[in-house]
Amino acid sequence: MAHTINADGLRKRYGDVRAVDGVSFAVEEGEFFGILGPNGAGKTTALEIIEGLREADEGTVTVLGLPPWPRNPKLLPRIGVQLQASAFFERLTAREQLQTFASLYGVPARKADAMLEAVGLTGKAGERVEKLSGGQAQRLSIACALVHDPELVFLDEPTAALDPQARRNLWDVLRQINTAGRTIVLTTHYMDEAESLCDRVAIMDGGKILRMGPPATLVRGLDAPARISVASGVLPLDDARALPGADEAADDGVSLTVETRDPSAVVAALAARDALTGVQIRGATLEDVFLDLTGREYRA
């Protein structure tokens, strides 16, 4: 079966900066694919090449079997793109905005209300876009990208600059879009977002893809220790270090944290000592993967 997206050896440089430096990946139909990396990693440039907004210096890309560059009117109705929340017609209401975008795709204007409903903006239909909050504007922007029912949706940092509550609301919307059978490509610099939403992520830095795979596989591949923490003071620090399976232990005055590659042994030992007050167990995250790959702390 043909891939929904097939990118092969993409390169793009601006002067001396190699924004995209040999990026290859394929996205399958119905997949939720994430490109994850800090600002300046080259995510957006890579995405723009695939969408057909920029021409790659080198490499080839096909989207739904078609070349996106130069501007391809056969491809455009089949993809939906959310670029930035502010890309709206000025002074129109949320409904008028959707109606106008719908007409650009030859979709009947009545589709607008269904889209407002889908992103939970029915109550804001008559509100001008300038009056919407950041989260509402993002949801409207996504609705505009979906109004013509595209097979493939690109979302460029949809949750950037949103508060945590608005981010979680948006995640729900994004999951629904994906459940409806669409392929989604998302860029983000939030590790937790990629972990929570994506079937597969490509971790990008310095214009290159460092690693690619399902988030859980990437994390497990690390062989990083689990961290088990309990309330500070339930156990002396030296006793904690001596627990079976414990690699390292530390007490910061709030929590006593034990690092281990054998969490069941440590938890059993803590339970035997009745020392499970406030217990939390954390495995490695994509942040640890990034740290492992680049040797530096992840900064979003």
Add this chain to the structure above:
Amino acid sequence: MSTWQSFRSLARAMFLGFRRDRGALFFTVLFPLMFLVVFGGVFGHQTSSKVDIVEIGAAPLIDGALAHDADLRKTMKVTRYATSAAALRKVEKGDASAAVEQRDGTLVVHYSAADQVKAGTVRGLLGAVVQAANQEASGKPPTYRMSDVQVEDDSLKAIQFFTPSLLGWALASAGVFGASQTLVTWRTKGMLRRLRLSPAPIATVFGARVAVSLAVAMVQLGLFLAVAQLPVFGLKLVGAWWMAIPTVVAGVLAFLGIGMLIGAWAKTQETAQSVTQLVVLPMAFLGGSFFPLDDAPVWMRTLSYVFPLRYLNEAMLNVMGRGLGPGSALPQIGVLLGVAVVTAFIASRLFRWDAS
């Protein structure tokens, strides 16, 4: 998919956006109309006033002349005062041109030297009255006569000048501002990229913007003509005034071209705004929107030929003010369309889809 449908709904979206923009509405429609009302009102009634004369007691010489020659009332207005103190004060304050009293055969004229022209006029006029009375008293027919013939007055009335020229200014600022702001705003906010990723042809998007500007220009034209034709201002549309419509279309296209050029070149909204100001205001002054170029110094008239607004003003003046035939606007329309083509071409060379 229907291009026409995309065009219509884009045009509707942009028109709604314009209608809801109070600032743009004020500056492109209301503000120039205010100028029309003020200029039309101030300069519209600038006919020279009559010579005001105050009689102290009865002055049979004057009364006789007025009874004899009805035309004299067109130039002279006479009021009678009983006492000389009140009459003289009126002259001192400049409310009357002269106070006259008749002492037997002598007509005494009290005038103020504050306004030399007024004083000269009133002395000449009253001198003529006295001469005529003398001549008649002699009983002989006059040796010399003067015969006067009136010529048709074809100088422009204020409203005939200000309606087309202030409209020209309004169209220029609406056109240049509209195009440059739209282009820069759409680029900096990512709207151009977003539209590029929709299947609607780019020509449709720009066509819709041009259509909205033309519609706004027609509204401006209609409002200007409606206000100028109010009895207070008294503009009369005669002859080939309808040629103003194609002239306005050509003018708007030229200004949109200039605006697109600015919008394609400028990186930020602030730059676009100040450059637009720098273009529109001098063009309005030197293109003859605020005063008739006929009275301007030669260098200014020569300079005015570089401004497209000059051609728009001239063409509209020809067909709306001077009452010339429809062909009198054609050369200017040609120039304006030329400006539109050239600026649009350069703008398309400078055009960028995104800000970075």
